[in-house]
Amino acid sequence: MGLKATLSKVFAFFVNRQLDNIRQNAIAMQQKTFSQLIHQAKATAFGTDHGFDKINNYDDFKKLVPVRDYEDLRPYIERIVHGEANVTWPGKPAYLAKTSGTTSGVKYIPISKESMPEHIKAARNALLSYIHETGNADFADGKMIFLQGSPVLDKKAGIQTGRLSGIVAHHVPGYLQKNRLPSYSTNCIEDWEQKVEAIVNETIKEDMRLISGIPPWCQMYFDRLSALSGGKKIKDIFPNFKLYVHGGVNYEPYRARMEETIGFKIDTIETYPASEGFIAFQDSQKEKGLLLMVDAGIFYEFIPADEYYNDNPTRINLKEVELNKNYALILNTSAGLWGYSLGDTVKFVSKDPYKIVVTGRIKHYISAFGEHVIGEEVEQALMTVAAAEGVEVTEFTVAPQVAPAQGSLPYHEWFIEFGREPADLPAFALKVDKALQQKNIYYFDLIEGNILQPLIVRSLKKDAFIDYMRSQGKLGGQNKVPRLSNDRKIADQLKAYIT
Structure with missing residues (x-):
């Protein structure tokens, strides 16, 4: 076992103690997050418009801040995109994450200097949780690949703008940079098919141990690797490949084919990142569900999915959720999203600790x-x-x-x-x-x-x-x-x- 793997086990032990605190004190952490968010945003345009100085509790908040989707929040976000400061969060955002919506066209999601580190911390802790539970840390000594968007960023009104995965690429910890593939130049290729071909050629002879990306595009990568190697299984191309990290879509419909292509039942870690915030990750190979990030600058609300389109739907906080009930997920964040309907539906499979599964999209x-x-x-x-x-x-x-x-x-x-x-x-x-x-x-x-x-x-x-x-x-x-x-x-x- 190499130095990085050895040190990661020690780090994983201490991080797990922090996660235990999250598991045991979720409600108190959510209340603290709520109070901090309201306090920090009181003097913003949004805070002034919605009477944040009058908000003393969650009931006050619900009366003053309606649930909105991106289209409803667009007037505020357009002001941010055009360079105005102190609109929904103090100052200007550090980044604008560019994403696409089915009805909204291109969307720009603000990422603040407070919210950006939470994306990195959650991704890191997902890996460290796996190490702590399983003792498997050898992947830290080999090469890792993250199939993601281009890290090339544009600017809008002086704010760096790009895909979330491209933004995150600029924040990969230094101790992982030497392990990380593909190269920067390959990662910058915009055409996806050309990019996959370049990644295949760049990685096929490397010691790949961890691979991350959404399942359909990882499957394409694996298929190209297999074709180039004369039909070999991925386990024969990358004999030390032991961990697959995924998110974005349900893995189960892809699992059988992925495992057939890989050649064995590989350990997997599911994550739940969004441009709006890193919401949850799988912290155990033994228990179902994703651990909800309750101390990551996000105050969560939930609407029963079957009431979502009602004129006056039930709107609750974490303390009030029930197990095995489908909820539309509502976010309030340290990047300045308020009563924001993410569009996803989730179900709680545990309340001790609070764990969710993603069940779909409210509009799908x-x-x-x-x-x-x-x-x-x-x-x-x-x-x-x-x-x-x-x-x-x-x-x-x-x-x-x-x-x-x-x-x-x-x-x-x-x-x-x-x-x-x-x-x-x-x-x-x-x-x-x-x-x-x-x-x-x-x-x-x-x-x-x-x-x-x-x-x-x-x-x-x-x-x-x-x-x-x-x-x-x-x-x-x-x-x-x-x-x-x-x-x-x-x-x-x-x-x-x-x-």
Whole structure:
């Protein structure tokens, strides 16, 4: 074991003691965070507009600060983007994270000098938690790769601007820089396919031990490595590769194919970073869920997902959450986001400590007929049947077909790219349909009442989703295809890729 691995074990011990404090004092830490955030932002334009000087408790806050999404907050954010100081947080942000929204176009998320270190600390602590629990630290002595956006930053009104992953690249601790790949010049390549090819050539002979990135793009990287090496498994290309770090999408639909490509069941760490803040990470290989970061400059609120579009939905803080209930996640941050609807839905699987799983997007659902099917239900139904049938799923998305051929009932249309296809596609589709009925009573009622016919699966050609993303100019980086849509914008374009 090398020096870095040895020292990381010592560091991991002390960090775990800090995390134990988080686990045991979450409510008190959230109350402290709330008070600090309100105090620091009192004199800002937002604080003045919303009477922060009158806020003494959470009930006051709810009366004065409404829940908003990005579009609702845009007037304030536009002032920040144009260089105005003290708008939603003291001073100007250190960065603007550039991201894309389905309805908002390009979005600019402020990152302050207070919030930036929390992104780095959480990513670091995710690795140190793994080391502390497992004792496995050898990856610290080898090479690591983080598949991410370009670190080249632009400026808007003097504020450095870029993708979150590109911004974070400038804050990688010095002790990891020599371990880190790809090179800066390779990381700056904008075209994703050229970038992957360059990364493959740069890493194929290196001692890669840790690989991080969202699953579909890591799978592309692995496929290119395997092709260049004559079909070898990743374990034979990188014999010391022992840890995969992922986030951004649910890993389970990708797990079987990833493990087949890698050649063994690799340890994984799930993280939950967003431009708005680093929210949670997997702190245990033995327990389900991601540890909520309650002392990271974020005060969390939650709205029951089934009330989100009500005129006056229930709005609660961490102390009031219930287990196994789907909530829309609302953030108040040390970068100046207030009552901010992130768009994600989460479910608590533990309150001692507070741990969550990400269940989907509040706008990514299907309710064309009142069924309100969510991402978690769709993914679980598909993967349960696929595992039982020995079927390998590469990628998929689902949309309603409300206007089928004359005389037939509407249905949910599933577009699936298989790595290993079912022997009998209609029979497979029927089993998935039955599994979904078991998870969603409204969907069950619609099938039983002959309002809907059972779902129909369309098998797509190899690399269909890569080709589709390329056609949209969204290949690579943090871009991903929504699993669920309540319209047919994606579905109608994917029809061109049906086998």
